[in-house]
Amino acid sequence: xxxxxxxxxxxxxxxxxxxxxxxxxxxxxxxxxxxxxxxxxxxxxxxxxxxxxxxxxxxxxxxxxxxxxxxxxxxxxxxxxxxxxxxxxxxxxxxxxxxxxxxxxxxxxxxxxxxxxxxxxxxxxxxxxxxxxxxxxxxxxxxxxxxxxxxxxxxxxxxxxxxxxxxxxxxxxxxxxxxxxxxxxxxxxxxxxxxxxxxxxxxxxxxxxxxxxxxxxxxxxxxxxxxxxxxxxxxxxxxxxxxxxxxxxxxxxxxxxxxxxxxxxxxxxxxxxxxxxxxxxxxxxxxxxxxxxxxxxxxxxxxxxxxxxxxxxxxxxxxxxxxxxxxxxxxxxxxxxxxxxxxxxxxxxxxxxxxxxxxxxxxxxxxxxxxxxxxxxxxxxxxxxxxxxxxxxxxxxxxxxxxxxxxxxxxxxxxxxxxxxxxxxxxxxxxxxxxxxxxxxxxxxxxxxxxxxxxxxxxxxxxx
Amino acid sequence: xxxxxxxxxxxxxxxxxxxxxxxxxxxxxxxxxxxxxxxxxxxxxxxxxxxxxxxxxxxxxxxxxxxxxxxxxxxxxxxxxxxxxxxxxxxxxxxxxxxxxxxxxxxxxxxxxxxxxxxxxxxxxxxxxxxxxxxxxxxxxxxxxxxxxxxxxxxxxxxxxxxxxxxxxxxxxxxxxxxxxxxxxxxxxxxxxxxxxxxxxxxxxxxxxxxxxxxxxxxxxxxxxxxxxxxxxxxxxxxxxxxxxxxxxxxxxxxxxxxxxxxxxxxxxxxxxxxxxxxxxxxxxxxxxxxxxxxxxxxxxxxxxxxxxxxxxxxxxxxxxxxxxxxxxxxxxxxxxxxxxxxxxxxxxxxxxxxxxxxxxxxxxxxxxxxxxxxxxxxxxxxxxxxxxxxxxxxxxxxxxxxxxxxxxxxxxxxxxxxxxxxxxxxxxxxxxxxxxxxxxxxxxxxxxxxxxxxxxxxxxxxx
Numbered sequence: 031x032x033x034x035x036x037x038x039x040x041x042x043x044x045x046x047x048x049x050x051x052x053x054x055x056x057x058x059x060x061x062x063x064x065x066x067x068x069x070x071x072x073x074x075x076x077x078x079x080x081x082x083x084x085x086x087x088x089x090x091x092x093x094x095x096x097x098x099x100x101x102x103x104x105x106x107x108x109x110x111x112x113x114x115x116x117x118x119x120x121x122x123x124x125x126x127x128x129x130x131x132x133x134x135x136x137x138x139x140x141x142x143x144x145x146x147x148x149x150x151x152x153x154x155x156x157x158x159x160x161x162x163x164x165x166x167x168x169x170x171x172x173x174x175x176x177x178x179x180x181x182x183x184x185x186x187x188x189x190x191x192x193x194x195x196x197x198x199x200x201x202x203x204x205x206x207x208x209x210x211x212x213x214x215x216x217x218x219x220x221x222x223x224x225x226x227x228x229x230x231x232x233x234x235x236x237x238x239x240x241x242x243x244x245x246x247x248x249x250x251x252x253x254x255x256x257x258x259x260x261x262x263x264x265x266x267x268x269x270x271x272x273x274x275x276x277x278x279x280x281x282x283x284x285x286x287x288x289x290x291x292x293x294x295x296x297x298x299x300x301x302x303x304x305x306x307x308x309x310x311x312x313x314x315x316x317x318x319x320x321x322x323x324x325x326x327x328x329x330x331x332x333x334x335x336x337x338x339x340x341x342x343x344x345x346x347x348x349x350x351x352x353x354x355x356x357x358x359x360x361x362x363x364x365x366x367x368x369x370x371x372x373x374x375x376x377x378x379x380x381x382x383x384x385x386x387x388x389x390x391x392x393x394x395x396x397x398x399x400x401x402x403x404x405x406x407x408x409x410x411x412x413x414x415x416x417x418x419x420x421x422x423x424x425x426x427x428x429x430x431x432x433x434x435x436x437x438x439x440x441x442x443x444x445x446x447x448x449x450x451x452x453x454x455x456x457x458x459x460x461x462x463x464x465x466x467x468x469x470x471x472x473x474x475x476x477x478x479x480x481x482x483x484x485x486x487x488x489x490x491x492x493x494x
Numbered sequence: 495x496x497x498x499x500x501x502x503x504x505x506x507x508x509x510x511x512x513x514x515x516x517x518x519x520x521x522x523x524x525x526x527x528x529x530x531x532x533x534x535x536x537x538x539x540x541x542x543x544x545x546x547x548x549x550x551x552x553x554x555x556x557x558x559x560x561x562x563x564x565x566x567x568x569x570x571x572x573x574x575x576x577x578x579x580x581x582x583x584x585x586x587x588x589x590x591x592x593x594x595x596x597x598x599x600x601x602x603x604x605x606x607x608x609x610x611x612x613x614x615x616x617x618x619x620x621x622x623x624x625x626x627x628x629x630x631x632x633x634x635x636x637x638x639x640x641x642x643x644x645x646x647x648x649x650x651x652x653x654x655x656x657x658x659x660x661x662x663x664x665x666x667x668x669x670x671x672x673x674x675x676x677x678x679x680x681x682x683x684x685x686x687x688x689x690x691x692x693x694x695x696x697x698x699x700x701x702x703x704x705x706x707x708x709x710x711x712x713x714x715x716x717x718x719x720x721x722x723x724x725x726x727x728x729x730x731x732x733x734x735x736x737x738x739x740x741x742x743x744x745x746x747x748x749x750x751x752x753x754x755x756x757x758x759x760x761x762x763x764x765x766x767x768x769x770x771x772x773x774x775x776x777x778x779x780x781x782x783x784x785x786x787x788x789x790x791x792x793x794x795x796x797x798x799x800x801x802x803x804x805x806x807x808x809x810x811x812x813x814x815x816x817x818x819x820x821x822x823x824x825x826x827x828x829x830x831x832x833x834x835x836x837x838x839x840x841x842x843x844x845x846x847x848x849x850x851x852x853x854x855x856x857x858x859x860x861x862x863x864x865x866x867x868x869x870x871x872x873x874x875x876x877x878x879x880x881x882x883x884x885x886x887x888x889x890x891x892x893x894x895x896x897x898x899x900x901x902x903x904x905x906x907x908x909x910x911x912x913x914x915x916x917x918x919x920x921x922x923x924x925x926x927x928x929x930x931x932x933x934x935x936x937x938x939x940x941x942x943x944x945x946x947x948x949x950x951x952x953x954x955x956x957x958x
Contacts (some may be wrong), residue, residue, distance in 0.1 A: 066825040071684045127831050131640045150635035159627040159634075163620045170613035170623075173809040176595045206670050206812070209835035217706060218533045222686065240831035242681060345637040348670070361530040367591050368702035373675035375812040375842065409877040 040072045042081035045071060049102060050090070059189060061091060061099040070124075072241025129453045138485075140476045141444070141455030143233075143282070144345055145428065149401070149475060151385060151394040155344060158384035162377065169380055173372035176363045178204025178349075179379035185386060186351060195326045195335075197353045203362055204374040208338030208350040209235060209313050212275065214362050215308055215334055215352065216243045217369070225271040229257055231284040231431075231460035231469070233310075236275055250274075252281070254422050256288035259295045266303040273306050279321045280313035283460045283471035284431040286422025293322040300332060307333045315342035316426040318399050330355060339382050340394060349378045399413030402428055405474040412483055413472065416490060421469070428475045431457075434468045434490070441467065443489045452484035504536045506545035509535060514554070514565060525555060525563040536705025539609070541917040572901055588702060591919045602949075604940045605908070605919030607697075607746070608809055609892065612937060613865070615849060615858040619808055622848035626841065633844055637836035640816075640827045642668025643843035649850060650815060659790045659799075661817045667826055668838040672776050672802030672814040673699060676739065678708045678826050679772055679816065680796055681833070693721055695895075695924035695933070697746040700739055707824045713926030714738075716745070718886050720752035723759045730767040737770050738860050743785045744777035745936035747924045749888025757786040764796060765934040771797045779806035781892040794819060803846050806859060869938040876947055877936065880954060885933070892939045895921075898932050902954060905931065910956045914949035 049055040051250030061067070061082065068075040080230070082099050085091045093100045130142035162169070177183065183199040190197050205211040220226065222244035228236050230249030240247050250257045250270045257276065265271065276290040288296075300307055309324045312339060325335040330353060338350035352362060366373065385391060403426075410420050410430060417435030424430070434440055438457035447454045455473075515518040525531070525546065532539040546563050549555045555563050594606035626633070641647065647663040654661050669675040684690065686708035692700050694713030704711050712733045714721045721740065729735065742752045752760075764771055773788045773878030777800060787801040794817060802814035816826060830837065849855060867890075874894060875885050881899030888894070898904055904920035911918045941947070 062821065062825070065683060066821060069825050070828050074685070124828050124831060127835070128640055128827075131637055131831070144637065147631035150631065152631050152634055155634050156627045159623060163623040163627070167611035167614065167616050170616055170619050171609075171611040171808050171812055173595055173608065173804070176592055206674075207834050207836070209833065210670075213833045219529065221538070235832060235835055238828075242832045336899060340637070344635050344841075345836065346634055346840040348834075348836075348842070349870040357526070357530060361526075361533055363592075364534050364702075365587050365706060367588060367595070368699060368706045369673065369677045370671050370807065371699055371814075372590070372595055372671070372812075375839075376810040377808075377845070378812070378839065378842070381841070420632055438675075 131341035137451045139453045141453045154388040178373040182383040203352045205350040211336040211350045211352045226268040234459040241402040253465035256292035263299045275308045280427040285429045287321045311337040409474040430472045452485040498808040530656045603917045605917045619850040637839035642837040667816045669814040675800035675814045675816045689733040691738040698923040720756035727763045739772045744891040747895045751785045775801040873938040894936045910953035916949040
């Protein structure tokens with residue numbers, strides 16, 4: 031199909047075709063406007079125009095001058111009044127996000143990227159909230175400083191120092207989330223058309239984010255020890271990327287951890303080509319034993335560390351951070367002021383700080399790691415009974431990256447499972463090359479309800 | 495000077511010259527990297543290269559091959575270790591923001607854009623926080639839905655309905671702040687080089703934000719009734735802008751309110767040229783009597799309403815919103831997921847909702863409006879004694895846009911006042927054309943300390 035040609039126009043045509051196939055676009059319905067679909071796909075409006083023109087030439091859609099494009103067929107355009115969350119959206123990087131975030135209460139979400147709410151340190155958070163009620167008016171009402179809470183930045187600096195990473199409080203910038211941290215870095219370093227390396231597979235939202243920046247996304251095949259260094263080095267020469275974004279520890283979606291030799295060779299190659307590395311350390315809290323970190327080896331010379339508290343503390347209290355070279359932090363502060371006005375929420379920082387400082391937090395992490403180790407074993411065994419095999423057994427965290435048996439297609443299984451109100455994460459949403467159609471990413475913490483396995487078994491049988 | 499030529503290169507050269515004049519860049523110091531300064535100025539790296547080359551040709555700076563550009567002079571480069579907030583930064587759109595946000599405790603801030611913390615509804619916020627401590631785990635720990643709290647969106651929808659604006663909850667998207675709301679809209683609608691109209695003068699951060707999007711910023715002279723409609727219409731023809739951003743009510747910095755005829759003519763002209771209008775309604779809470787709103791007249795066809803709760807409720811609990819056409823909201827949801835992951839903080843939405851719903855909130859707004867009316871009168875009288883005359887007497891809010899006597903220069907007065915630890919807002923930071931050098935914007939709520947007037951009088955005398 032068109033996507034095989036690898037052209038942008040082909041991708042847009044395929045996206046529209048998928049929407050029609052999944053009835054997200056019905057006969058007679060108006061297509062998204064050129065502008066809005068260009069924004070969604072991260073392509074130029076002219077690419078969408080070309081794609082629509084070609085689909086019109088194929089007779090799949092029709093142009094109504096002065097009005098727009100419509101899916102061919104007899105029905106009148108739908109009135110767009112209250113738009114519901116799309117329950118059968120195509121398999122794109124937004125699919126798993128929106129299915130999971132907007133899921134109804136009865137939906138089970140083994141495809142999502144977070145822990146169930148009752149696994150979080152809610153007692154400590156409630157203590158932090160009650161303490162916040164007595165904080166100074168300034169904490170409750172003011173914008174706060176542009177870098178965010180000094181106390182929280184100092185605490186992060188001390189944690190980094192324990193790893194061997196020296197970062198003054200002024201090298202740390204708090205942000206609204208880990209994703210927003212990467213977004214600010216992209217604004218700072220990228221221009222449309224710049225190449226960016228990501229792991230293949232990688233966290234699907236990296237692709238969505240990079241599309242919003244109109245970056246050229248280049249995937250580097252990922253091994254059980256981290257990215258393939260030979261292919262990484264080749265990509266540096268061929269694509270001259272500006273950035274590489276990765277999780278060194280407990281990689282999303284595979285759960286792999288970078289080997290020390292890989293880390294060293296990767297850094298040397300990146301230094302030789304002046305490539306900045308964004309190390310997303312969002313899963314750090316799940317490691318019992320620290321593994322190599324690019325930021326620590328490199329000392330924040332060309333590595334930028336980002337992270338957040340959403341995986342082990344709270345995703346609702348939105349707070350992330352960037353640790354980087356001081357001059358880069360200065361520019362990032364300006365960009366955050368310009369685009370969010372002010373730094374991150376002082377209220378959010380206060381809640382995070384109080385929870386991290388609560389005596390129970392370390393125990394919470396210990397208990398979480400033990401519970402997840404047990405869940406990984408148990409879920410792996412139950413998946414094995416269905417013929418689903420983990421690519422590796424991760425040292426920590428909640429992901430299992432599993433291959434499907436007998437050439438089954440993960441997107442089809444995910445679509446079938448959704449009819450049973452179970453959201454899965456099909457491999458291709460993580461894969462730039464779309465070469466992971468035989469994989470599913472499971473979140474072991476979201477699989478305590480046996481219905482997950484019933485629906486999964488049925489979905490695999492229906493598809494097989 | 496170069497800025498008069500209106501070229502991007504000239505602007506970059508001027509910015510560097512101002513930094514040298516203000517000693518933000520000292521002799522021998524290394525200039526910002528091409529990339530970082532391009533990001534700060536919102537221009538392409540090649541523009542910065544050209545500007546640096548020209549300054550080098552003038553002998554103002556020197557190039558050291560393989561190292562970068564340095565201010566001419568004998569001193570060695572400064573070691574950039576812990577970078578302090580810049581206390582004498584040039585007068586650019588970031589200046590007032592950073593001076594105000596990062597001000598030391600003893601600094602007085604008549605130039606800032608918010609109320610003192612003790613003017614905010616802190617008792618109601620504390621009640622909301624104590625209630626939050628008993629909320630469901632899901633509120634405390636989960637990402638929440640992609641549009642944000644349904645209860646808060648419904649409450650906003652009811653408020654809009656009272657004004658005559660019908661917007662379903664699915665036409666409302668919560669965001670991390672009012673600025674982030676505009677930023678998302680810019681991501682959605684703008685491409686680098688697109689023209690955007692703003693009022694001249696306008697809120698200075700609009701310029702910073704639009705620069706981050708590499709928009710061409712076009713100022714429309716602002717009258718006491720709103721933008722000059724004839725010049726607005728001319729700008730539509732000449733510049734073919736994609737967007738116009740304004741505050742219809744209690745305009746920042748002037749405090750003016752759009753006349754009904756202006757609103758109607760503006761909308762008609764914008765419709766004829768297919769221009770989208772972003773109406774920033776952030777000061778709505780300060781109006782006793784509602785004035786015309788573009789969003790209400792237009793019914794969200796080509797107007798997007800944005801707002802936040804940071805001026806009358808809390809700037810620390812970060813939450814803003816967008817109300818727009820349903821299909822646009824869909825695309826904006828995707829962009830917010832891609833760039834911030836998830837919607838806005840459920841914790842923040844819960845606190846805003848509980849405070850807005852608190853019986854005391856309406857009384858708080860009434861008391862605030864009375865207190866501000868008194869402050870505007872008293873401050874206007876005291877400024878009058880110094881020869882500072884308000885351009886108009888606003889119907890509400892905390893701003894007074896005042897002209898300086900005798901050709902005094904606002905930037906010089908602001909610089910002198912800063913030495914007395916008083917942050918002022920000089921007119922030119924609000925003016926795209928830099929034609930407001932004889933104006934200062936005062937925030938009457940930040941002027942209860944008599945030291946403000948002492949320092950202001952001295953600063954004006956020193957400069958005179």
